[in-house]
Amino acid sequence: MSDPAPPPAEGALRMELGPAQAAARAEFAAWVAEHVTPHAGAWDREARTPPEVIERLAATGWLGAAIPREHGGAGMDWVTFGLLNEELGRGCSSLRSLLTVHSMAAHAVLRWGSRAQKERWLGPLARGEAVGAFALSEPEVGSDASAVQTTATPDGDSYVLDGRKKWTTYGQVADLFLLFAKAEGKPAAFLLERGTPGFEVSPLRGITGTRASMLAELRLDGCRVPKDARVAGVGFGLAVAVATLEVGRYSVACGTTGIIRACLDASLDYAARREQYGAPIGEHQLVQRMLAEMAAGYRAAHWLCLRAGWLRDAGDPAAAHETFVAKYAASTAATRAALDAVQIHGANGCSEEYPVERYLRDSRVMEIIEGSTQIQQVTIARGELAGRR
Amino acid sequence: MTEEEIRARLREFVARFLRGHDLRDGEDLFATGYVNSMFAMQLVQFVESSFGVACESEDLEIDNFRSIDALTAFVQRKLGAGVA
Numbered sequence: 001m002s003d004p005a006p007p008p009a010e011g012a013l014r015m016e017l018g019p020a021q022a023a024a025r026a027e028f029a030a031w032v033a034e035h036v037t038p039h040a041g042a043w044d045r046e047a048r049t050p051p052e053v054i055e056r057l058a059a060t061g062w063l064g065a066a067i068p069r070e071h072g073g074a075g076m077d078w079v080t081f082g083l084l085n086e087e088l089g090r091g092c093s094s095l096r097s098l099l100t101v102h103s104m105a106a107h108a109v110l111r112w113g114s115r116a117q118k119e120r121w122l123g124p125l126a127r128g129e130a131v132g133a134f135a136l137s138e139p140e141v142g143s144d145a146s147a148v149q150t151t152a153t154p155d156g157d158s159y160v161l162d163g164r165k166k167w168t169t170y171g172q173v174a175d176l177f178l179l180f181a182k183a184e185g186k187p188a189a190f191l192l193e194r195g196t197p198g199f200e201v202s203p204l205r206g207i208t209g210t211r212a213s214m215l216a217e218l219r220l221d222g223c224r225v226p227k228d229a230r231v232a233g234v235g236f237g238l239a240v241a242v243a244t245l246e247v248g249r250y251s252v253a254c255g256t257t258g259i260i261r262a263c264l265d266a267s268l269d270y271a272a273r274r275e276q277y278g279a280p281i282g283e284h285q286l287v288q289r290m291l292a293e294m295a296a297g298y299r300a301a302h303w304l305c306l307r308a309g310w311l312r313d314a315g316d317p318a319a320a321h322e323t324f325v326a327k328y329a330a331s332t333a334a335t336r337a338a339l340d341a342v343q344i345h346g347a348n349g350c351s352e353e354y355p356v357e358r359y360l361r362d363s364r365v366m367e368i369i370e371g372s373t374q375i376q377q378v379t380i381a382r383g384e385l386a387g388r389r
Numbered sequence: 390m391t392e393e394e395i396r397a398r399l400r401e402f403v404a405r406f407l408r409g410h411d412l413r414d415g416e417d418l419f420a421t422g423y424v425n426s427m428f429a430m431q432l433v434q435f436v437e438s439s440f441g442v443a444c445e446s447e448d449l450e451i452d453n454f455r456s457i458d459a460l461t462a463f464v465q466r467k468l469g470a471g472v473a
Contacts, residue, residue, distance in 0.1 A: 112446055113446055114445075114447060115445075115446075186451075232446050233449045233450035233451060234450075234451070235451035236429060236450075236451065238429070239430045239433070242429075242430055243430045315438070
C-alpha cells in the first residue's frame with residue numbers, strides 16, 4: 001500500500017489516486033461497512049469500544065499505518081492513511097480517534113524516539129499489541145500547550161512526574177502514553193507505560209461526542225520513570241507536541257471528512273424515501289439546498305485533505321499550513337452538514353434510531369480537538385499574511 | 390561543505406523568521422522573541438533536508454539549535470560523523 005501514483009510532472013495538478021490507493025480505499029470502505037457502521041451507534045450508547053473491536057482493527061494491520069514496514073508497520077503513504085481515516089470516520093468517529101492517537105504516539109516514537117525506544121515500542125504498536133495515547137491536555141491547559149502544569153523533576157537516573165492530564169482519548173485502555181511535562185521549567189516529552197507506580201487512570205463519562213472513545217483522566221503522583229523514557233531533549237517537548245499534533249490534525253481532518261460523507265449518505269437515503277406533501281422530500285427545493293451544501297462541503301474537504309496528504313508525501317513544508325486549512329474546512333463543514341442532516345431527518349433526526357444525531361455530537365467535538373476553530377482561524381490567517389510580508 | 394557555506398545557509402533560513410532583526414551568530418535564537426514552538430521543528434526539518442543529516446533523538450537538545458554558532462558546529466559534527 002506504499003506505492004502511490006508516480007509524481008506528476010512539474011506544474012501539473014494531480015487529481016487522482018494511485019491504483020493502490022484506490023484499491024486500499026475500497027478495502028477500508030468494505031471493512032468499515034461490515035465491522036464498524038452497523039455497530040457504531042451501540043458503542044456510542046454504551047460509551048465504550050469493545051476490546052474485540054480493537055483486536056479486529058489491530059488484526060488488519062492498520063493500527064500500524066504510520067509505521068514503516070521495516071518496523072513491522074503497514075508503511076502507508078499519507079494519502080492512504082488519510083483515506084483510512086476518512087472511511088473509519090465515516091463509520092465511527094470514536095474508532096477513528098483510536099487510529100488518530102495511536103498513530104500520533106507511534107509517529108512520535110518513530111520520528112523522535114531513541115533507538116531503544118523504537119526497538120521497544122514500534123513492533124507492539126504496529127501490531128496493535130500496545131495501544132498508544134497522547135497526553136497533553138490538562139484540567140487547566142488546552143490550546144496553550146506551553147503552559148502544562150505537570151512537572152518532571154530530575155532525581156538521579158529518573159524523573160518524578162506529578163500532575164494531572166485530562167481528555168486523554170482511549171486513555172482507559174492505552175498501554176503507552178506520550179505525555180508532556182515541564183522539566184526544569186521547559187517542556188519535555190515522555191513515554192509512560194500503563195501500570196507504572198504512581199500513575200492512575202480513571203474514566204471520563206458524560207461526553208457530548210465521540211462517546212465510545214474511552215476518554216480518561218490521568219493522575220501522576222510521584223510517578224518515577226527512567227531518564228531514558230524522555231523523548232528528545234528537554235526544551236524540545238513542545239516541538240514534539242506540535243509535530244505530533246500535526247499528524248493528529250491530518251487524521252482528524254480526514255476523519256471529519258468521513259462524517260460529512262456519512263451525513264450526506266444518510267440524508268440522501270432519507271430524502272429519497274421520506275414522503276411529505278405527496279413527494280419524496282428530496283424533491284423539495286429547500287431540502288435540495290441542504291443536500292447541495294453537504295455535497296459541496298464533502299468534495300471540498302475531501303480534496304483539501306488529499307492535497308494536504310500529497311504535500312506530506314512530497315515532504316513539502318507547506319503541508320503543515322494546508323493541514324490547518326483542511327482541518328478547519330472539514331470540521332466547520334461537518335458541523336453544518338450534521339445540523340442539516342438532523343434537520344432533513346426531522347423528529348427522526350433527534351432520535352438514536354438514526355445515526356445523524358451522533359454525527360452532530362461528533363462533529364461538535366471536531367471543532368475543538370487538534371486546534372479549536374478559533375486557533376485554526378488565527379493560524380491560517382497569520383500563515384497567509386506571512387506570505388505578504 | 391565549508392563552515393562558511395553552512396553558516397550562510399543557516400543565516401538565510403533563520404532570517405525568514407526574524408522580521409529584519411539583525412541576529413549575531415552567537416545570539417540565542419529562542420531568546421529573540423521572534424520564534425515559536427513551530428520554529429524548532431521547522432529548524433530541525435531544515436537542517437535535515439538542507440544538509441542531508443538525520444537528527445536523532447539524542448541530538449534534539451536545545452543547545453544544538455540555540456544559535457547560528459551552535460547550529461554550525463552541530464551540522465559540522467553530523468556531516469563529519471556521516472563521512473566517518
